[in-house]
Amino acid sequence: MRVLILIDAFRMGGAETLLAPMVVASRATDVEMDVVSISTESMNAAKTMAILADAGISTRSLGITRLLDPTAIPKLTRLIRRGRYDVVHAHLEMAMTLALPATRLARVPLVATFHHVARPLSGRAVWRERLAVEAATASRRALFVSEASRTSFADTYRPHGLPDNWEVMHNGIDVSTFSAGEADPRVRAEVGGTGAHLVVIPAAFRDFKGIPIAIRAWPAVVAEHPGAVLSLVGGGELEDELRAEVAALGVENSVHFAGIRTDMSAVYRAADVVLLPSIHGENLPTVLIEASATGRAVAASRIGGIPDIVADGDTGLLFEPHDSAALAEVVNKLLADASLRDTLGSAAEVRAREHFSSDAWMARLADTYAEIVAR
Incomplete structure (x- = not known):
């Protein structure tokens, strides 16, 4: 044909x-x-x-x-x-x-x-x-x-x-270029994972990605999980604004600007949680399929086509957009339970390979x- x-x-x-x-x-x-x-x-x-x-x-x-x-x-x-x-x-x-x-x-x-x-x-x-x-x-x-x-x-x-x-x-x-496996300590350190927990946001620094929501939620995450690091993997015109937000909240030591990376499979494997806090405009974000294919637990906002990829409670956890408290609650839940992260990540990998x-x-x-x- x-x-x-x-x-x-x-x-x-x-x-x-x-x-x-x-x-x-x-x-x-x-x-x-x-x-x-x-x-x-x-x-x-x-x-x-x-x-x-x-x-x-x-x-x-x-x-x-x-x-x-x-x-x-x-x-x-x-x-x-x-x-x-x-x-x-x-x-x-x-x-x-x-x-x-x-x-x-x-x-x-x-x-x-x-x-x-x-x-x-x-x-x-x-x-x-x-x-x-x-x-x-x-x-x-x-x-x-x-x-x-x-x-x-x-x-x-x-x-x-x-x-x-x-x-x-x-x-x-x-999906063949994205696979589950152990984190590379070198990559984890490069993207800021020097503590017990690493949460990665893989996104361009654009307004609809909702990154300020995650930054505002971060003090509540650190309060429950001292030493946790939020790694912003990407770049864009809003970087100065994001850095100012981080400074205003006094979380410079736990929010890391990792820059743009080309080894995203290794970056996903380095993360304990992959986070996407989008507030509008998302259709079918590829980064969530990529992260799922590496067997990582995903936390994301319930908006656009994200629920098509992330089955809430089965292959990841969803929260309402614009809600920093709900974001912090979901991330804290995942960081507190390694078994839950493994269960969600394994199911996400199967779904990514079979359907996406x-x-x-x-x-x-x-x-x-x-x-x-x-x-």
Whole structure:
């Protein structure tokens, strides 16, 4: 089966970087994938292109700069016909909007995937998203990577009921690079784990990650677990604000700024607890799948697509967003009970490998493509 994967552009984002594990996983199936971007090469991110090249994935950019480009639909239709594709799978809004008329002309079924949680928009962005929703709804299958994503789009665009073809299909990642095991003492020391307990937040320093909530909760954690360290693994424009918050609370000795790391599997293994205190905007955060695959206990806020990954009480513990007291209570519970951490971590690892691996994701996609073609 030949499938054309269309995406807006090869930017540096979650949807774009997930192309590599998806295409690599397809090589073990009867699905053959070609990957094409709608936009010009100038829109491509060097890092994304390097990731795709390292995976042995050839790409092409069509050079379409706007939805109203009169050459866009004829160009895309010719591509589909010449490639003799059985299915076109469009990721992101511009790709799915242009793909609908092109696939109708080429008489090929369309699948569309949304990778974000709907949020308030203004100006032209409102109409671009609305067009994409209408195109996806007219396709054979509209996929949302979390229940939160589907619910948010339904609330915004279909408040009176879900269309029959709107489904949740979780993404997967290459879990082979993340494995359980003992902590490397050197890595643990590098990320601040010099005491009895280490809690790691693996996140960019952005407002929706909720890192200030964790910092405000930290005095309550240290009061119960003296010597515990909160390690902030990441970086970003809010670092100065976060450092000021740490200083204002007088917790400089127990909050460590570890910087950006490329050895995240080792960092997760070094942690006693992996924490994600997001307050909005999360769809299906990859870091929680990665941490789960290393067998680590996870504590995270009950928001967005996080509950799709973390089954509260089974593979991790959840708390309400914005609630520093609830965060401290959950972290203290995990730090006080090594057996609970082990039980949750083991269950999380099994779920990550069985449901959130790129192979499992590709199996779900292959079944969907086969069903659509059979019809």
